[in-house]
Amino acid sequence: MINNTNKVRIFDTTLRDGEQSPGVSINPEQKLQIAFKLDQLGVDAIEAGFPIVSQGEIQAVRNIKKSGLKAEICGLARTLDSDIDSVIKCDLDYVHTFIATSDIHMRYKLKMTPEEVIQKAVKAVEYAKSHGLKVEFSAEDATRSDMTFLTKVFTAVVEAGADRIDIPDTVGYATPEYISGLVSLVLKRIAVPISMHCHNDFGLAVANSIAGINAGAACAHVTVNGLGERAGNASLEEFVMALQCLYRKEHNIHTKLLYETSRSVSNIMGIAVQANKAIIGENAFGHESGIHTHGILNNPMTYEPIDPEMVGRKRWLQAGKHAGAHGIRAMLRDFGIECTDEQLHEIVEKQKNLADRGKSISTAELLSIAGEVLQNKRFEEKFKLYDFHIVTGMNLIPTAVIRLNTNGKDLIASEIGVGPVDAALKAIQKVASEIANVKIREYKLDSITGGSDALAEVSVKVEDKSGNVVSARKAGEDVVVASVQAMVDAINKIMLRKILYSEN
Ligand code: KIV
Numbered sequence: 001m002i003n004n005t006n007k008v009r010i011f012d013t014t015l016r017d018g019e020q021s022p023g024v025s026i027n028p029e030q031k032l033q034i035a036f037k038l039d040q041l042g043v044d045a046i047e048a049g050f051p052i053v054s055q056g057e058i059q060a061v062r063n064i065k066k067s068g069l070k071a072e073i074c075g076l077a078r079t080l081d082s083d084i085d086s087v088i089k090c091d092l093d094y095v096h097t098f099i100a101t102s103d104i105h106m107r108y109k110l111k112m113t114p115e116e117v118i119q120k121a122v123k124a125v126e127y128a129k130s131h132g133l134k135v136e137f138s139a140e141d142a143t144r145s146d147m148t149f150l151t152k153v154f155t156a157v158v159e160a161g162a163d164r165i166d167i168p169d170t171v172g173y174a175t176p177e178y179i180s181g182l183v184s185l186v187l188k189r190i191a192v193p194i195s196m197h198c199h200n201d202f203g204l205a206v207a208n209s210i211a212g213i214n215a216g217a218a219c220a221h222v223t224v225n226g227l228g229e230r231a232g233n234a235s236l237e238e239f240v241m242a243l244q245c246l247y248r249k250e251h252n253i254h255t256k257l258l259y260e261t262s263r264s265v266s267n268i269m270g271i272a273v274q275a276n277k278a279i280i281g282e283n284a285f286g287h288e289s290g291i292h293t294h295g296i297l298n299n300p301m302t303y304e305p306i307d308p309e310m311v312g313r314k315r316w317l318q319a320g321k322h323a324g325a326h327g328i329r330a331m332l333r334d335f336g337i338e339c340t341d342e343q344l345h346e347i348v349e350k351q352k353n354l355a356d357r358g359k360s361i362s363t364a365e366l367l368s369i370a371g372e373v374l375q376n377k378r379f380e381e382k383f384k385l386y387d388f389h390i391v392t393g394m395n396l397i398p399t400a401v402i403r404l405n406t407n408g409k410d411l412i413a414s415e416i417g418v419g420p421v422d423a424a425l426k427a428i429q430k431v432a433s434e435i436a437n438v439k440i441r442e443y444k445l446d447s448i449t450g451g452s453d454a455l456a457e458v459s460v461k462v463e464d465k466s467g468n469v470v471s472a473r474k475a476g477e478d479v480v481v482a483s484v485q486a487m488v489d490a491i492n493k494i495m496l497r498k499i500l501y502s503e504n
């Protein structure tokens with residue numbers, strides 16, 4: 001179905017170009033999970049895969065097609081009958097077929113003359129149309145192709161029946177100005193909708209996609225988290241939010257689901273999102289410096305161009321050496337803690353001293369400093385880790401036994417898991433469940449130093465039933481011990497928030 005509204009069409013290629021990110025390979029079940037997420041998000045089309053590559057891919061694409069999603073489902077094919085047949089085998093009625101049109105690709109990769117390329121493109125489009133498929137045709141490396149030849153190819157495939165034309169900036173080499181000129185020229189020659197497919201090799205994928213839209217393109221190929229070959233494709237989140245907020249253009253994306261979708265894709269594909277990535281990066285709505293937190297507390301628009309809730313996020317403040325009294329007071333108030341100006345000053349100075357030693361200050365640490373200054377035992381940990389044992393091995397099911405103490409009472413629980421960390425974290429959740437019912441939103445393990453005795457840093461993010469989210473970090477040489485400590489810390493933080501609120 002061609003989108004006849006003025007809304008910009010979002011063609012998501014996370015499951016095709018995104019899966020071509022180096023090091024990523026997902027199974028059919030995981031592809032289906034991502035397809036459901038994309039559909040909920042509201043993308044107009046999902047490029048579900050490149051069916052010719054394997055039987056598993058055919059199965060995955062077929063499963064997605066028959067799962068009844070609202071989005072159009074498309075499969076990629078070279079301009080070969082066998083590739084198009086594989087798309088048909090998936091029961092798809094929409095093919096994205098491509099052939100390269102730049103001199104360098106035609107000479108060194110395809111070893112074909114320009115005339116042969118045109119003939120092959122036309123033949124493929126005719127073949128797909130004769131099988132009743134909707135056809136989107138891409139001229140690979142379009143932005144490095146001779147413009148006259150490119151428009152000749154586009155005109156020929158449209159005459160052969162192509163329903164859509166895609167302009168790939170395959171190696172991310174174009175500038176927004178070049179894209180504007182190119183799209184305007186192509187639009188003068190052909191009368192079918194145009195898509196943009198921009199890669200991010202110079203960090204211009206989103207800017208180039210927007211330039212294409214502003215010049216008259218109707219659609220952009222994008223990926224969640226900007227995944228894709230090499231430096232990736234245009235990031236769906238950045239493209240959609242820039243379109244909406246800066247260019248006032250409409251689309252069908254439910255922006256409140258952007259963060260959640262990004263997290264799911266990152267977890268399933270195993271590719272972390274950089275902390276400072278726009279919209280979806282961990283730091284995108286985090287504030288540390290005193291000047292900024294002061295501004296934010298008076299009016300969030302001072303340092304936030306959009307309300308984090310629009311994309312399903314919450315703003316957060318960070319203690320640290322740049323933090324000021326306003327920010328620290330707000331963080332303490334978030335836990336229901338009030339203090340005098342003198343006490344606040346002392347807390348700020350103490351946490352700065354700690355930060356000066358190169359430490360990043362966690363909320364638990366800030367609260368413990370506050371407890372010290374206010375001489376208030378309420379800020380003590382609610383759960384104390386007494387002991388834990390883990391059994392794991394080649395033919396054993398990893399099993400963890402955890403012993404915590406709360407208010408002088410011992411609590412013990414055991415759990416099994418897919419590995420020692422999984423078993424331990426499940427046992428902690430179980431043991432604490434009577435008082436704190438939490439689920440793990442995120443678990444991250446980073447190696448800080450090299451070697452088998454590497455120092456690892458674990459960070460855990462947990463959420464309680466009321467939607468409160470806290471995270472805790474622990475570094476150590478033993479990954480399991482650091483994971484257990486981080487999890488207990490996170491539960492303590494969430495408990496503290498609950499206790500302090502109910503007392504206030
Ligand atoms: O970047 C590219 O050129 C592609 C084509 C398959 C359209 O991904």
Ligand code: ZN
Pocket residue numbers: 017168170197199228229233
């Ligand atoms: Zn691509």
